[in-house]
Amino acid sequence: MRIDVLTPFPEMFSALDVSIMKRAQKNGVLDLKVVNLRDYTHDNYKTVDDRPFGGGPGMVLKPEPIFEGVEALRGEKTRVILMTPVGQKFDQAAARRLAQEQHLLFICGAYEGTDERVREGLVDEELSIGDYVLTNGSLPAMVVIDAVTRLLPGALGDDQSSHDESFSAGQLEYPHYTRPSEFRGMKVPEVLLSGHHAEIEKWRREQSLRRTKERRPDLLK
Numbered sequence: 001m002r003i004d005v006l007t008p009f010p011e012m013f014s015a016l017d018v019s020i021m022k023r024a025q026k027n028g029v030l031d032l033k034v035v036n037l038r039d040y041t042h043d044n045y046k047t048v049d050d051r052p053f054g055g056g057p058g059m060v061l062k063p064e065p066i067f068e069g070v071e072a073l074r075g076e077k078t079r080v081i082l083m084t085p086v087g088q089k090f091d092q093a094a095a096r097r098l099a100q101e102q103h104l105l106f107i108c109g110a111y112e113g114t115d116e117r118v119r120e121g122l123v124d125e126e127l128s129i130g131d132y133v134l135t136n137g138s139l140p141a142m143v144v145i146d147a148v149t150r151l152l153p154g155a156l157g158d159d160q161s162s163h164d165e166s167f168s169a170g171q172l173e174y175p176h177y178t179r180p181s182e183f184r185g186m187k188v189p190e191v192l193l194s195g196h197h198a199e200i201e202k203w204r205r206e207q208s209l210r211r212t213k214e215r216r217p218d219l220l221k
């Protein structure tokens, strides 16, 4: 999959040069290009923002660099996504849907907001990662890129990928343990040491269901 990002803060994306995301790029599973929005400005100060018409606090991302950037980067089959708190809430279903696309192009909002004509003229879809206010849309874009990339064929080791399709999908994870079997007086549940695979699976299913009922009953509806 090809993913391009248009952002005033490209340095932040070094967070994606780590671990599984790094390997996905090396393997050719993900072709990620992070582009500085300032590359599409024409003044000496590389201005990407300006004061809001109508007054009020903060600055607004100007339309021109975003239009030029998107027009330079997009192709026939590009899905243009604006990260913004007014977007649809991103979830695992949205990650699965986006993982089917060939080319995603993320616009990262910043400052007080993004000129509304970007929505009107460029954007296919607006996404939010949750109901809180960040300083800019780069972390949200990274969250979506990470969640989508790990669904791409070849991004995870075989042992990891199969788990996503298991019974626990749509429910919270069961508790995990590794060695030692007793740590500071806290014991690993006996069933996990038994080697009885059917019993282990039953225990995990029960634990998943119990946790989901207690912590996230909304997921069971």
Ligand code: 4GS
Pocket: 083, 084, 085, 109, 110, 111, 112, 113, 127, 128, 129, 130, 131, 132, 133, 134, 135, 136, 137, 140
């Ligand atoms: C989010 C969010 C966000 C909002 C961008 C204030 C700068 C900031 N973007 N999901 N202006 N939550 N954006 O907080 O996507």
